[in-house]
Amino acid sequence: xxxxxxxxxxxxxxxxxxxxxxxxxxxxxxxxxxxxxxxxxxxxxxxxxxxxxxxxxxxxxxxxxxxxxxxxxxxxxxxxxxxxxxxxxxxxxxxxxxxxxxxxxxxxxxxxxxxxxxxxxxxxxxxxxxxxxxxxxxxxxxxxxxxxxxxxxxxxxxxxxxxxxxxx
Amino acid sequence: xxxxxxxxxxxxxxxxxxxxxxxxxxxxxxxxxxxxxxxxxxxxxxxxxxxxxxxxxxxxxxxxxxxxxxxxxxxxxxxxxxxxxxxxxxxxxxxxxxxxxxxxxxxxxxxxxxxxxxxxxxxxxxxxxxxxxxxxxxxxxxxxxxxxxxxxxxxxxxxxxxxxxxxxxxxxxxxxxxxxxxxxxxxxxxxxxxxxxxxxxxxxxxxxxxxxxxxxxxxxxxxxxxxxxxxxxxxxxxxxxxxxxxxxxxxxxxxxxxxxxxxxxxxxxxxxxxxxxxxxxxxxxxxxxxxxxxxxxxxxxxxxxxxxxxxxxxxxxxxxxxxxxxxxxxxxxxxxxxxxxxxxxxxxxxxxxxxxxxxxxxxxxxxxxxxxxxxxxxxxxxxxxxxxxxxxxxxxxxxxx
Numbered sequence: 281x282x283x284x285x286x287x288x289x290x291x292x293x294x295x296x297x298x299x300x301x302x303x304x305x306x307x308x309x310x311x312x313x314x315x316x317x318x319x320x321x322x323x324x325x326x327x328x329x330x331x332x333x334x335x336x337x338x339x340x341x342x343x344x345x346x347x348x349x350x351x352x353x354x355x356x357x358x359x360x361x362x363x364x365x366x367x368x369x370x371x372x373x374x375x376x377x378x379x380x381x382x383x384x385x386x387x388x389x390x391x392x393x394x395x396x397x398x399x400x401x402x403x404x405x406x407x408x409x410x411x412x413x414x415x416x417x418x419x420x421x422x423x424x425x426x427x428x429x430x431x432x433x434x435x436x437x438x439x440x441x442x443x444x445x446x447x448x
Numbered sequence: 449x450x451x452x453x454x455x456x457x458x459x460x461x462x463x464x465x466x467x468x469x470x471x472x473x474x475x476x477x478x479x480x481x482x483x484x485x486x487x488x489x490x491x492x493x494x495x496x497x498x499x500x501x502x503x504x505x506x507x508x509x510x511x512x513x514x515x516x517x518x519x520x521x522x523x524x525x526x527x528x529x530x531x532x533x534x535x536x537x538x539x540x541x542x543x544x545x546x547x548x549x550x551x552x553x554x555x556x557x558x559x560x561x562x563x564x565x566x567x568x569x570x571x572x573x574x575x576x577x578x579x580x581x582x583x584x585x586x587x588x589x590x591x592x593x594x595x596x597x598x599x600x601x602x603x604x605x606x607x608x609x610x611x612x613x614x615x616x617x618x619x620x621x622x623x624x625x626x627x628x629x630x631x632x633x634x635x636x637x638x639x640x641x642x643x644x645x646x647x648x649x650x651x652x653x654x655x656x657x658x659x660x661x662x663x664x665x666x667x668x669x670x671x672x673x674x675x676x677x678x679x680x681x682x683x684x685x686x687x688x689x690x691x692x693x694x695x696x697x698x699x700x701x702x703x704x705x706x707x708x709x710x711x712x713x714x715x716x717x718x719x720x721x722x723x724x725x726x727x728x729x730x731x732x733x734x735x736x737x738x739x740x741x742x743x744x745x746x747x748x749x750x751x752x753x754x755x756x757x758x759x760x761x762x763x764x765x766x767x768x769x770x771x772x773x774x775x776x777x778x779x780x781x782x783x784x785x786x787x788x789x790x791x792x793x794x795x796x797x798x799x800x801x802x803x804x805x806x807x808x809x810x811x812x813x814x815x816x817x818x819x820x821x822x823x824x825x826x827x828x829x830x831x832x833x834x835x836x837x838x839x840x841x842x843x844x845x846x847x848x849x
Contacts, residue, residue: 309526309529309588310529313529313588316584332569332570332574333570336574337573339580339581340576340577340580343577343580343581344576344577344580344581344583345580348580348587348606348610349610351584351587352587352603352606352607355587355591355599355603411569411570411630
């Protein structure tokens with residue numbers, strides 16, 4: 281199938297372009313929008329992998345909730361244009377080679393990995409990705425980690441509230 | 449012909465998309481006419497009257513006016529986001545409508561469902577995902593104008609939409625528990641759907657067991673679409689016109705259309721989730737096709753009567769003759785093709801009731817204050833939606849041990 285391949289490469293390109301723009305943009309809002317672009321492109325990639333529920337949740341939670349809050353805070357604080365710094369010496373001589381090393385490593389493992397089948401069959405949902413199977417797994421099999429995570433998030437919210445509260 | 453038989457999905461989808469776009473755009477235009485007429489009646493005025501008979505060509509004139517006005521871009525605006533914002537708002541609003549099925553999903557043409565542009569299994573979540581992105585249009589418009597009033601309007605609007613989206617999403621979970629599916633078509637007519645009757649005469653619509661959920665949804669939906677009494681983002685006494693103050697010409701019209709498209713989407717969703725979608729309140733008998741036929745014939749007769757008595761200009765008489773023709777064609781379609789005409793008829797009738805409710809609220813209610821808006825959303829609506837969810841879940845567990 282040629283169409284899923286075209287969609288895959290278009291979305292991959294979009295995701296990479298968005299990620300690069302996120303770092304290069306001067307305005308914080310532009311950075312946030314580039315991140316939204318990455319999220320949406322990733323969601324379409326999930327769709328290609330046959331996980332429509334995860335794709336919709338990716339858009340709903342990351343692009344529709346978290347990034348909206350980011351944009352909201354940036355607007356509220358009226359953050360100005362970022363200042364550019366020159367390359368630091370550590371970044372130049374250690375960071376760049378390490379980054380290339382990581383890229384090479386990922387490319388190596390991808391090259392030697394088993395070819396996937398989900399993209400080839402055009403995005404038909406495998407049974408494990410259906411909403412029912414997913415929720416059964418979360419609320420039966422992994423109920424304890426799920427509840428533990430939500431309590432952890434609650435503690436984080438309370439901590440943020442305490443820190444943000446003005447002195448009485 | 450051969451191309452059609454080889455690519456039925458492509459051809460039928462494209463036709464459906466074009467048709468939906470045409471219908472929705474026309475509906476958007478005439479919703480403004482409807483709103484102005486109804487509000488005018490509530491305030492003892494005539495409303496649009498001179499452009500076309502009873503102002504029927506007013507939407508067309510407005511559209512032409514928006515197209516030919518000067519498109520002013522503030523020199524200090526952030527140009528990319530300034531242009532992106534109205535496109536984002538309109539495109540997302542129209543995309544959401546494509547997910548709505550307006551009739552049974554098993555009525556086929558060339559092997560493709562007729563009544564839904566795309567009926568996906570996770571329809572409801574996808575719909576919420578797309579509408580949740582709509583905040584960006586408003587927020588970016590406010591920010592990129594580089595002006596104080598739009599920024600305040602955009603901030604208020606984002607805060608309001610984020611706050612009420614929580615209640616909006618929570619209020620429909622009760623319906624999901626009853627239906628047991630996320631597919632919008634199955635929520636209406638699936639195994640857990642809304643077909644059949646209680647006590648042989650009350651339709652099994654979700655609005656009866658989910659009355660609290662419905663009112664939470666209705667309130668949150670009005671707030672989500674920034675309409676009266678929740679239209680703080682564009683409170684003209686405080687903020688000029690809110691987030692779209694600096695927008696002119698067709699970019700302003702795009703925000704306008706996006707707002708009306710969002711109204712249509714939330715009304716469609718309310719119809720599907722709580723009022724049985726395209727299901728008839730009488731059970732879908734053969735004789736029901738005479739209801740729309742009678743309504744359209746009565747409307748045509750009234751228009752004919754108007755041509756004879758009220759209207760004086762010859763052009764207005766001509767326009768009303770065309771309207772009579774449209775009503776007659778609609779009556780004929782309902783009479784000869786009831787299997788294709790009846791589901792959309794009930795669906796559109798129910799949406800029209802919600803649209804009237806929107807306009808009614810606008811003609812009646814004063815605007816909330818900002819602190820009232822926030823405390824109402826977080827302290828009343830959210831707990832009510834949560835309580836509704838808990839009660840529904842407990843009752844469901846008791847009834848399905």
